[in-house]
């Protein structure tokens with residue numbers, strides 16, 4: 001029993017739902033597929049590989065987790081969006097592997113806005129430095145398509161809203177500064193099961209929702 005339709009009913013039009021299916025078996029993904037879902041998010045390469053091989057080819061697979069450069073080659077042939085690019089080194093590897101399979105892979109830069117120390121991602125200053133350096137413009141097989149972030153894992157609604165608002169303002173800043181002529185830089189991936197309503201309020205275009213659809217994960 002999944003809650004795809006209930007969740008979809010709460011998502012504003014213009015916002016895309018990434019069904020985060022990590023740790024759930026193929027049969028559960030198939031159920032969501034049969035209800036019309038086509039975008040699935042996974043965070044471990046091996047698991048994604050197995051599911052991609054077992055499920056229909058019109059699924060758009062998004063990689064939402066921390067991605068190690070040495071694993072890019074496995075997913076480069078089919079991945080439709082990499083959400084959490086957190087280093088230039090990773091971007092270079094995506095470029096290399098995408099070129100090999102003659103694809104252009106859309107990528108989001110992961111922005112660090114949460115209070116927690118443990119979260120990956122660029123601070124706004126680091127992200128601006130990367131964009132300013134300009135070497136990314138030479139990557140012909142990588143398309144920078146926007147930003148991704150995770151808010152702090154807290155019940156403090158004001159803090160979560162402030163973090164999403166910060167990410168949104170920062171997106172607008174770099175959009176006008178570096179991507180004014182690039183309509184492809186348009187995605188804001190923020191919001192998970194517990195905070196997606198706040199994320200949508202603050203400009204999310206992609207929400208990554210797992211447990212609200214599929215129930216709790218058994219790790």
Ligand SMILES: *Cc1c(COP(=O)(O)O)cnc(C)c1O
Nearest residue numbers: 020043064192193208209210211
């Ligand atoms: C697991 C995960 C999600 C989904 O989390 P839920 O709380 O189950 O909705 C979203 N984003 C990332 C990066 C994740 O790793």
